[in-house]
Amino acid sequence: MQTLIALFGEGKDLSALQMGMRAGATFFAALVLIRISGRRSFGQRSPFDYVVAILLGATLSRAIVGASPAAPTFIASLVIVLMHRALAWACVRSRALELVVGGVERQLYRDGNFNERQMLAALVSRADVLETVRKELGTDALDRVQSAILERNGEISIIRKAHALD
Structure with a gap:
């Protein structure tokens, strides 16, 4: 545990190396989250899809700079991605919901x-x-x-x- 703290730091007082380590870890976490979210999030670019991109960027940046603890930040990001995925799944099955979420x-x-x-x-x-x-x-x-x-x-x-x- 001490090794992880030395590499990634704690709180807002981070060295350049610790921020770099957090940026690298966040990059791979974002890549995993985007893969979970699916191509739709970053391929077709509807307003519905931009929400995920904006929220992921805002949420994950907090983990990089130490504004929020890393684990809760990644969990919040996963919740955003899973909500997007569930809503996209529901839109595929409901034309009415698709019209509300995606527009016409x-x-x-x-x-x-x-x-x-x-x-x-x-x-x-x-x-x-x-x-x-x-x-x-x-x-x-x-x-x-x-x-x-x-x-x-x-x-x-x-x-x-x-x-x-x-």
Whole structure:
């Protein structure tokens, strides 16, 4: 036990070596927690998934700097990850819960018309849609666009008109 205290320190009065050891241990603990959480947490990046990333960062940083004891910090982090995993599992099985937690797609533009109501609800401007069209099609000519959809992850998807694929 004394060896662990010498390596990792106690409380807030830590040496550079002890903080380095804590950072290394926290890195591996975070890696394990992220693997438990699954790809969803850091792949698709919905607001639901960002919660885990933010909370893990905030919680685990306390273990590195000695602001909180390491073991309770890791347990709290595990609880966050397991709650995320359980909620994700429940969302897969319940469309209603998925809509509450993950949100819905919004049709911003279709067949020459902007949907002002959906754009206002999503706080997306015409300029945002045109920017995405320019990035994806290399032009801001909407005559090549069938629809623009704000995805649940915040990205705008552009669906080209069938004749615009040529």
